[in-house]
Amino acid sequence: MKTIGIVTDGVTKLEIFLNENIRLIFGEKVKINNYQFKNLEKNHLIDDDVILVMINDRVVKVKEYVDDTSKIIKINRSIRQKDIYKLFALPEGMDVLVVNDNEHTIIETISSLYGLGVNHLNFVLYNKNIDQSNIKVAVTPGESNLVPNYIENIIDLGHRYIDSSTFIQIMTKLKIEDKDVTKNLIKYCDEVISLYSGINNTYKHLTIINEELNSIINLSQNGMILISNKNEITICNESLKNILDMDEYIVGMKVTDIDNVEVKKIFELKEAEDEVVKFKNKYLNINKYKINSFGKNTGTYFCIQEITHIKKLEQNLSKKLRYSGQIARYNxxxxxxxxxxxxxxxxxxxxxxxxxxxxxxxxxxxxxxxxxxxxxxxxxxxxxxxxxxxxxxxxxxxxxxxxxxxxxxxxxxxxxxxxxxxxxxxxxxxxxxxxxxxxxxxxxxxxxxxxxxxxxxxxxxxxxxxxxxxxxxxxxxxxxxxxxxxxxxxxxxxxxxxxxxxxxxALKDRKEDILMLLQSFIPNKRELSDEVKNILNKYDWPGNIRELRNVALYIDTMVENNKVTIENLPYYLLNYDLDEDIKNIQMKFGLNKIIEVIDIIRDFNLENKSAGRSSIMNRLKEKEVVISEGEVRNILASLKELDIIESEAGRKGSELTNKGIRLLNKIGR
Missing domain, CATH: 3.40.50.300 (P-loop containing nucleotide triphosphate hydrolases)
Structure with missing residues (x-):
């Protein structure tokens, strides 16, 4: 198994996060070893296949502890799309304090943000020895505990994720060409903004083309195999393995390494044009072609058909010629x-x-x-x-x-x-x-x-x-x-x-069919969360069954386990859900009052304070919002009914749900 070594300054939450981040892409296909600089000894060299460090000066520092410096990769890090949008909501030209664990990482964070297009803000380096209390907003990548107390609003972007360009470097050095790893990286690219979007998009484009070609090749009933001029098997479809009764994975093998003597004889044929060969208890039709690229021979292609399959095609063709009409398939x-x-x-x-x-x-x-x-x-x-x-x-x-x-x-x-x-x-x-x-x-x-x-x-x-x-x-x-x-x-x-x-x-007139049909369209059984069920039942489905089938396919593609949550739904369903709620509460109370109440609850939650009705009323008076206690009571009841807040009697009071946070993000608060 290939190994990845991660070298950090010490055992921290960041080290754990990096391990989890790498598992998102590679799963259990690689082994991860963790090292700390303080524990390294010069006579003990790190011999992992790839060695990852966080910043440039650590690249120099780690060289004396590795057996091969070409294995060292400096991790590029980026931010998830859903986290970066919080910064775009801030007004242009605003001073924003950037807080991290040291000056190097602060500068790296600012550089990353500018590189990701967040260039409308004035980022200020945090210095604990300077009074910076004139700044009201701070941004930090997972180090909110370091933010000074005088900061009113903290935007915690969470630990920065490993950029997809780094994963491509790792895959190249480890020579990993695994379908699951590629699928994981494509999905990852859609969630984490890449610092190198050109590389990212090119990789996705080439991977998709490769997948499409593999799908087309495997759809063919003909056995297809491509052998390089170095005698290595580079392409082999499922039909060929079925025709030749092969179970082993032979892509990457040399023809001479194939154990089955009868199979090896077929690939060693010097010439074959409609050559009929007996193989076990069946007859095969074999054609061999030379592949040329820019005038140079690059390999050999075999097309193998089973004679019984050819006869079956002839029978089907005759049947279609006799009966050229169309049929109805459904009842x-x-x-x-x-x-x-x-x-x-x-x-x-x-x-x-x-x-x-x-x-x-x-x-x-x-x-x-x-x-x-x-x-x-x-x-x-x-x-x-x-x-x-x-x-x-x-x-x-x-x-x-x-x-x-x-x-x-x-x-x-x-x-x-x-x-x-x-x-x-x-x-x-x-x-x-x-x-x-x-x-x-x-x-x-x-x-x-x-x-x-x-x-x-x-x-x-x-x-x-x-x-x-x-x-x-x-x-x-x-x-x-x-x-x-x-x-x-x-x-x-x-x-x-x-x-x-x-x-x-229409589907909107028979809501009882929505969840039943959705489950029938998903190949694998999935459990829908209550929030997902609520969104699906509230949606009007203008595309009806056709649209529902598309959503089912989307869910089946996005879900990694059996539980379907709102993160697994297409974005337009979530927007529709929020748009309907905004309409309802706006008709009842007016949008401005509602937003003020939700904003205050959010502030209390961030401060870890009780968001009781009296506390909310006091804060509204401070903001000079004209509103009665009865209105606040009714607003809280409506927000709870719409699952925008959760309310508990006692000290905790009201708390924003995930849906409430999504609503604030949607309206740009």
Whole structure:
């Protein structure tokens, strides 16, 4: 196992923090050893693979204790994004005292802050021998105990985190190419502001490209392997390992080191072009190619296929050529709900499915209109016939008429030889689903009306009538009745398609489905905190099921354990939650009074003093805020109800919750 040595001046909270910080990226994949300068002996050399020190003069100092000075890395440190935003809320030109454990670290902190773009403040070095009581605000990276008592406001940024550029240096020196480590660093880059954003962004970009390429390679059913001109295996996909019945991880190995003699023989073939080889109880088709880069041979690529897989592809191709129609994959069992309103909608849709009349499905975007249309088709007598789905909004106007109704050869420039069947003809005896019908051009609406009335189509450039038997299901998220009044949609067509109307309720109208559906979309079982449940249930979900699925995928990506907290939610959900609360309390009491009360509670909490109602009233009088005790009582009750504060009887009084702190940060206090 690779080792990392951390050399500090002594055992401190910082040393513990650095250990935890390194574990965030490397987990248990490296061993960490801690050393203190005061305990080092010159005859005992540090032989770890990488040696980390905090500041430049310690780099010089540690050299006499290491076996190889090229292993030394000076740690660059930065600040988390959520902590740095506190400084941007301060007014421009304000004097801010910077406090740390010594002058070197104070200067380093100031340099880091300027480097991160905090250049609107006048940072002042703390000197305990000078009276600096004229300064009201101090900033410190985790050393708030050193801040003098006369400072009114302390912004504690917490210990500065190791910059991502340092982690890239460590990974390079240790030659670590681990998927989990890379994933951890990408996530880390989004939370900690990098001092070297160009390096950071380039690393993320290259890593994402590499991941995408690996994903594409592993999607292939063909066995793929790339061998360098040094006879080392650089790429090997999962299909190749399955075809050759290999369990071991062979990337990085030399071909000569492979234990399996039969496998080794395949990679030692001098030439192979559609070479058929018997391997165990199966036959393989092998192709070998030389890889050239800038005119130089850089390696060899093998593409290996199992003959049985090739035959299966041929069978599937023949089947598709025989049957070129589309199918409906979903049925009513796929519609999950605990909502009475949607259950009644499903019951209605099942009755409608047995009919053969035209259906109009309405509902907001993302509610599952196509899912409902496919379910109706699969419940109908046409279930074994084609289901053709057409998105009227996505299809170019110039192509819509020819795609829907077909055309004859030579009817326009670019027409296919022999002409083409339209989608209505392809859907014969089955169902055609016209999604987003409200976006259909008026001239196409006219022709569609005739098709519905007569159950006949005429191809472009033809005089022949073609009889069809097609059921039409239309869908839209627009108000067609309003469009009819505005003469944007034909009234006669509207009444032709609105024979059997179904409205799918929006997610905001069936709140009982939100948490159930979210859990069903997350591959791994997760436990939601009460605060998360509250935010999800309060949100209006304008994107409906589609948006809920996206949030589920986001949560599954962000959560490292089974507990889902508000930090694992997309930022816009948190902002929505706070915006709604701000609206509610502003309507009741006025925003200024509310903020004054929350501000005072925050100040009391920071001072570790009781935030009782009488103490709050006294502080409001000092600030000359005109407010009655009854108003304060009602404000505190509302804040507690909204989970912005927690209140306890006795000395402790009111205390800001995490949500309350988020609210203050949002309004810039």
């Amino acid at each position: 009513f069992d796929d519609i999950k709900t605990q909502s009475l309103i949607l259950e009644n909608t499903i019951k209605l849709a099942k009755r409608i499915a047995k009919s053969d009349h035209t259906v109009l499905i309405t509902g907001e975007s993302g509610t599952g209109k196509e899912l409902m249309a496919q379910s109706i088709h699969n419940e109908s007598l046409r279930a074994n016939q084609p289901f053709i789905a057409v998105n009227c909004a996505a299809m170019p106007e110039s192509l819509m008429e020819s795609e829907l109704f077909g055309y004859e050869e030579g009817s326009f420039t670019g027409a296919l030889r022999g002409g083409k069947k339209g989608l209505f003809e392809q859907a014969n005896n089955g169902t055609i689903f016209l999604d987003e019908i409200g976006d259909m051009p008026v001239y196409v609406q006219t022709k569609l009306l005739r098709v519905i009335q007569e159950q006949q189509v005429m191809r472009i450039g033809s005089n022949n009538i073609i009889n069809i038997d097609v059921r039409i299901i239309a869908a839209t998220n627009r108000d067609l009745f309003k469009m009819v009044k505005e003469e944007k949609f034909r009234s006669d067509l509207y009444y032709r398609i609105n024979v059997l109307p179904i409205n799918i309720p």
